[in-house]
Amino acid sequence: MDTIFIQRTDIGRWLDRLAEERTVFAPTRRDGAVVYRPYRTGFVLELDAMPTTSPKEIVFPQNETLLTYSRAGNASGGAPKVEARETLPEQKAVIFGARPCGVNGLGVFDQVFDNDKTRDAYYTARRKDTRIITFACDRPRSTCFCTNVGGGPGDAAGSDVMLYPLGDGFVAEAVTTGGKAMLSLATGAPAGDREVAAKALVETAREAMPEPLELARIRENFDKCFNDMEFWEEQSGKCLSCGACAYLCPSCHCFNITDEGTESEGKRLRSWDNCMSYTFTAEASGHNPRAAKAMRLRNRVGHKFVYFPETHEGEVACRGCGRCIVSCPSSVDIRQIAKAIQEYCDDDK
Numbered sequence: 390m391d392t393i394f395i396q397r398t399d400i401g402r403w404l405d406r407l408a409e410e411r412t413v414f415a416p417t418r419r420d421g422a423v424v425y426r427p428y429r430t431g432f433v434l435e436l437d438a439m440p441t442t443s444p445k446e447i448v449f450p451q452n453e454t455l456l457t458y459s460r461a462g463n464a465s466g467g468a469p470k471v472e473a474r475e476t477l478p479e480q481k482a483v484i485f486g487a488r489p490c491g492v493n494g495l496g497v498f499d500q501v502f503d504n505d506k507t508r509d510a511y512y513t514a515r516r517k518d519t520r521i522i523t524f525a526c527d528r529p530r531s532t533c534f535c536t537n538v539g540g541g542p543g544d545a546a547g548s549d550v551m552l553y554p555l556g557d558g559f560v561a562e563a564v565t566t567g568g569k570a571m572l573s574l575a576t577g578a579p580a581g582d583r584e585v586a587a588k589a590l591v592e593t594a595r596e597a598m599p600e601p602l603e604l605a606r607i608r609e610n611f612d613k614c615f616n617d618m619e620f621w622e623e624q625s626g627k628c629l630s631c632g633a634c635a636y637l638c639p640s641c642h643c644f645n646i647t648d649e650g651t652e653s654e655g656k657r658l659r660s661w662d663n664c665m666s667y668t669f670t671a672e673a674s675g676h677n678p679r680a681a682k683a684m685r686l687r688n689r690v691g692h693k694f695v696y697f698p699e700t701h702e703g704e705v706a707c708r709g710c711g712r713c714i715v716s717c718p719s720s721v722d723i724r725q726i727a728k729a730i731q732e733y734c735d736d737d738k
């Protein structure tokens with residue numbers, strides 16, 4: 390498909406046009422973080438920094454109402470009348486300024502919430518008409534390792550339009566027909582030689598990414614170190630169990646369901662949960678199968694690098710975005726843990 394060059398100063402005009410048809414979620418700064426918010430004219434876009442949060446919150450909000458219910462007495466003395474009303478979302482959206490790792494995170498959601506056995510009506514209602522405009526990364530952060538886990542700074546999988554940064558603008562390329570329609574609303578000039586130059590920057594970034602992890606060895610060694618609690622206590626020693634890693638992760642998808650209300654009316658809510666929290670596996674009896682944070686960290690890392698791949702043809706659930714590394718208040722680094730598993734040797738134990 391044709392590529393065009395869009396000046397940075399013309400991006401706002403493009404988003405204005407897109408926003409006439411769809412809710413556009415775009416990156417902006419709030420309290421020191423870069424987050425996605427609904428775009429409107431005058432919005433201050435953040436076009437360079439990697440978003441702190443990931444696009445998952447647009448198709449899987451932190452909190453959502455699944456249904457409302459009411460219970461009324463029966464005048465004839467029979468059973469009370471209970472009524473439940475499902476509140477399915479309607480969303481026609483554009484995620485502007487996703488990064489390839491964030492889009493790849495949605496790939497995990499698609500497999501978990503929209504497969505032959507499980508189809509989550511709330512997730513699919515938002516996801517089905519959400520289009521994605523992605524920035525290729527020409528300057529990955531030192532914490533990025535997407536190439537270690539099957540991605541890359543120019544990975545277009547799952548995106549409708551790719552934007553390659555170059556000087557005072559972006560080379561824009563439509564990936565899908567939906568992307569072509571969106572790009573037709575942009576003001577731009579033929580990209581010409583700029584396409585090669587912009588893609589070369591991203592390729593240089595890809596080549597500079599860190600040495601790949603040995604994913605097969607990590608999977609093999611995980612079994613060996615699983616019961617070595619000294620090893621897991623060392624890995625989790627600094628962890629505070631705050632859950633920031635799971636909340637910011639583009640592929641973490643665990644949730645909790647709670648009811649709020651009175652005897653006569655209320656609502657059922659779904660909220661993000663996180664496996665680093667003590668209460669995640671606490672049982673009503675008081676027993677907790679993952680009472681120690683070492684067990685919880687082992688589960689989180691195990692899910693990303695072992696359990697998810699086991700059921701998804703080897704695909705690692707970590708997308709290498711580095712968000713958990715950047716935002717962990719204790720500097721826990723999942724790359725170092727993965728490397729420690731990779732190098733684990735139980736011969737001398």
Ligand code: SF4
Pocket residue numbers: 627628629630631632633634635665713716717718719720721
């Ligand atoms: S962000 Fe860091 S401290 Fe918080 S739960 Fe995750 S690893 Fe532990």
Ligand code: SF4
Pocket residue numbers: 634637638639640641693706707708709710711712713714723
């Ligand atoms: S585990 Fe960390 S590096 Fe991997 S996708 Fe999640 S936030 Fe990104």
